[in-house]
Amino acid sequence: MRIEKAEKLGLCFGVRRAITLLREAVREHGEIETLGPVAHNRLLVETLAGLGVRSIESPDRARGRTLAITTHGTTPGVLAEMGARGIHVIDTTCPIVRKAQNAARELAEAGFAVIIFGQADHSEVKGLLGYTGDRGMAALSIGQLDDWERIPSRLGILSQTTQTRSAFTGFAGELVSTVGPKTREMRIVNTLCEVTQAQQDAAMRLARRSQVMIVIGGRYSANARHLVEICAPLVETHLVETAEELDTSWFSGKEHVGVTAGASTPDEAVDALMARLESL
Numbered sequence: 222m223r224i225e226k227a228e229k230l231g232l233c234f235g236v237r238r239a240i241t242l243l244r245e246a247v248r249e250h251g252e253i254e255t256l257g258p259v260a261h262n263r264l265l266v267e268t269l270a271g272l273g274v275r276s277i278e279s280p281d282r283a284r285g286r287t288l289a290i291t292t293h294g295t296t297p298g299v300l301a302e303m304g305a306r307g308i309h310v311i312d313t314t315c316p317i318v319r320k321a322q323n324a325a326r327e328l329a330e331a332g333f334a335v336i337i338f339g340q341a342d343h344s345e346v347k348g349l350l351g352y353t354g355d356r357g358m359a360a361l362s363i364g365q366l367d368d369w370e371r372i373p374s375r376l377g378i379l380s381q382t383t384q385t386r387s388a389f390t391g392f393a394g395e396l397v398s399t400v401g402p403k404t405r406e407m408r409i410v411n412t413l414c415e416v417t418q419a420q421q422d423a424a425m426r427l428a429r430r431s432q433v434m435i436v437i438g439g440r441y442s443a444n445a446r447h448l449v450e451i452c453a454p455l456v457e458t459h460l461v462e463t464a465e466e467l468d469t470s471w472f473s474g475k476e477h478v479g480v481t482a483g484a485s486t487p488d489e490a491v492d493a494l495m496a497r498l499e500s501l
């Protein structure tokens with residue numbers, strides 16, 4: 222059985238950067254809290270918990286004097302609240318998410334209504350909406366926008382950073398053809414994460430030549446789920462959080478196994494998966 226890793230996979234620079242900042246913060250401030258999990262990966266959250274990084278659900282749960290914002294970012298309102306309460310903020314917002322926040326703010330300030338292609342309950346999307354003031358709306362399909370009272374004259378469109386390129390272009394294209402003629406101006410800003418796009422492209426190429434694909438990543442990780450969505454139409458695909466979840470029956474009669482990993486999957490988890498696969 223040949224086991225092949227995707228050319229690009231696993232922990233992205235944004236999450237690596239956040240881990241480094243959090244380690245430094247723990248050394249300086251002792252135990253710290255993060256607003257939401259550092260990334261949607263249980264192993265990573267557990268490893269950081271061992272170092273003294275604890276996740277809280279909302280700012281009012283903050284017990285310490287230091288609170289870290291995760292790679293997904295947050296709203297300007299939360300940052301202002303922290304400032305007013307005198308809480309020291311360690312901001313690990315990924316620079317790519319920051320660019321998307323800036324795009325959302327600039328569109329809103331220029332008078333555009335802003336449509337964010339993304340999951341409305343995802344922390345990154347909530348943060349992006351915060352940067353649009355009251356001019357934003359999040360949706361994953363045009364159908365979710367039906368409750369528009371009237372089509373705005375100027376419309377901006379951007380994306381949650383980890384969405385797939387094809388899904389975003391499909392959504393934006395449909396908006397242009399259905400709503401576009403009723404607007405005066407439409408502006409589409411490409412806020413997709415290039416790291417995620419490169420991983421998705423590599424996963425697609427590998428899925429085309431594999432007989433089964435294994436995606437390792439958190440079940441609630443948006444980018445791990447997108448890797449599954451990309452591979453599954455091409456080949457049998459399984460999402461696992463740990464190497465122990467591998468089922469030997471998946472590999473019966475298979476000669477070529479492809480492996481990819483979400484952008485928040487720790488290197489150790491990928492290594493453990495490869496070791497278990499090689500032992501089969």
Ligand code: SF4
Nearest residue numbers: 233235315317414484
């Ligand atoms: S997946 Fe992309 S946007 Fe998200 S943290 Fe990693 S580099 Fe940043």
